[in-house]
Amino acid sequence: MRILHSSDWHLGQHFMGKSREAEHRAFLTWLIEQVQAHQVDALVVAGDLFDTGTPPSYARRLYNQFIADLRVTGCQLVILGGNHDSVSTLHESRELLACLGTTVVGGITADPADQVIVLQRRDGSPGAVLCAIPYLRPRDLIESHAGESTQHKRQALSAAISHHYTVIYDAACAVREVLQAQQAQQAQQAAEPCALPIIATGHLTCVGGQLSESVRELYIGTLEAYPAAAFPPADYIALGHLHRAQTVGGASHIRYSGSPIALSFDESRGSKQVLLVDFENGKLAEVTPLPVPGWQPMQSFSGTLKELEAQLQQVFGQACDDDQTPGEPATWLEIEVRGDDYLSDLQPRVQQLVEALPVEVLRIRRQRSGSSTALARDSRETLQELSVHEVFERRLSLEDTLDEGARARLGEAFDLLLAQLQDGESAV
Incomplete structure (x- = not known):
């Protein structure tokens, strides 16, 4: 069984006034190519499909076109809701999308069976059982009462999240037992049936997870981070919410895939990826990162005006002498000015430094210090x-x-x- 783990697409995002449509379109095209090249059985998107609960029409078109294109490949698709997603927006077309091999779980329901999904191999046989757990909103799990301390609320929420994972995991185990018994009976084997792995998802912050500038929301209610040890013993846990690809607590089976494009300048310093996850004999066999190409260059520079001039010329000066490739996007820049932050005409001075360079300055900030700020x-x-x-x-x-x-x-x-x-x- 082979799945592709991705998350945090944030379709429809505008970055400092700039549309990310071209990048998202290129990513989705590239993703289809990876599904075909690696013969992926199922693609799991662990939350934040859209950037807002009311995504622009072009973002919805990208989403719908991707589903139609993916359907041709024979790959199953599972979409989980994130904290940026609207449950009602995701669910408005889920019955229709189910006819195209796509399962959407925007939020939790009263019936645990709604969050247990059988992932199939390309030949139609069961390949894994998925605990499809989206972003867990506190109001869906606990009730707040007057006089409760912050610590009590955190403990209650953490316990409620653990309970929810346990309930869904137990339901998945029950489904797995039925499937394995059916497989054994069909094969007329009284011996041990073919093992099926259990995969879980989540859209939350785990203890020790590395945040980025674009992840600023309250993680899960008043719960700052969820302990990785509290997850059920699933064979693989596909996480979303943190935009940096990373393992959790040194556990190779608990991973964030990260966002496919840089959603802030600090994210542009690292590579982006999706995760190719292979299972053999019902167990995790290998996790292979697939590097995502970068379609929009982004860089940050820091220094005095004199230092910035030298840095910019060193990086982009040669590009001025050479002809720029037609259609190649200008590099988006973040400029932090040190030492000269007292200047009142800072912005025009910075613009003068980048004049004729193949760049576009999106943000200029002054380095500040002190409690007054x-x-x-x-x-x-x-x-x-x-x-x-x-x-x-x-x-x-x-x-x-x-x-x-x-x-x-x-x-x-x-x-x-x-x-x-x-x-x-x-x-x-």
Whole structure:
């Protein structure tokens, strides 16, 4: 059995005013080619298919066209909802998409069987059982009560997540037993039936996971990170939410595939990939990263204006002398100015440095320090990028006169108020 593990496509994302449509279109075309070249049995997308709950029409067209193209390859597709996805948006066409070999699990339901999916080999035989667990919204798992401490809420949420995984895993084990018994009977073998692996998914932050600039949302309610040891003993756990490809806690079977394109400048420093996962005799055999090509170059530079001029000329000066390849995109730049940050005409000075270079400056920021800028210590951040809790914590950090007890009481009062607001929204 061979699956392809991907996540965090964020179709429809606009990056500092720039559309990512061309990159996403190129990625989806490349992905179809990989499915065909490696004869993939099933593709699992572990959340954040779209960048927002109301994706633009072109993003929906890309999604629908990809499903139609993938159908021709004979590869099964499973889409899991992420925290950026709208459950209702994903589910609006899932019955139709089921006819095209695509299973969509945008959110959890009352019946655990809805989250157990049999992944089939290309010959139609069962190849694995999937615990299809999407992003778990706290309001779907626990109820908030007045007077609960933050620590109590975290423990309750962690326990609820563990319970949900256990329930789905047990249901998957039951399905596996039935399938293996059927296979043994069909083969008229009284001996040990063909083993089937169990795969689980998740869209959350695990303890020790490396974050990136584009991952700023509150991870799972008030739970900062989920311990990897709390996952059930699945043969492979395909995770989404963190945009850097990585293993979790040194466990080779618990992995984030990462986003296929760089969603922030700090992500552009590393390579992007999808994961080719092979199983043999019901067990994980090999995980092979497939590097994703980069279609939009992005780079960050930091220094004084004089240092920046030297750096830019060293990297891009030769490109000015040579003819640029027709259709080749200009490199998107992030410029951090050190030492000269007092200048009032900083932006025109930077634009003068890149004049005639095959680049486009998307962000210029000044290097700052000191407690006076603690609330906006990073000029890359906007309120839209920060979670409600992060804004509260930044503001609270400016109050030097508060002791730890007062800070804790304010934090608990804020958590209670936020929970009440969320409960009111879910009731509507």
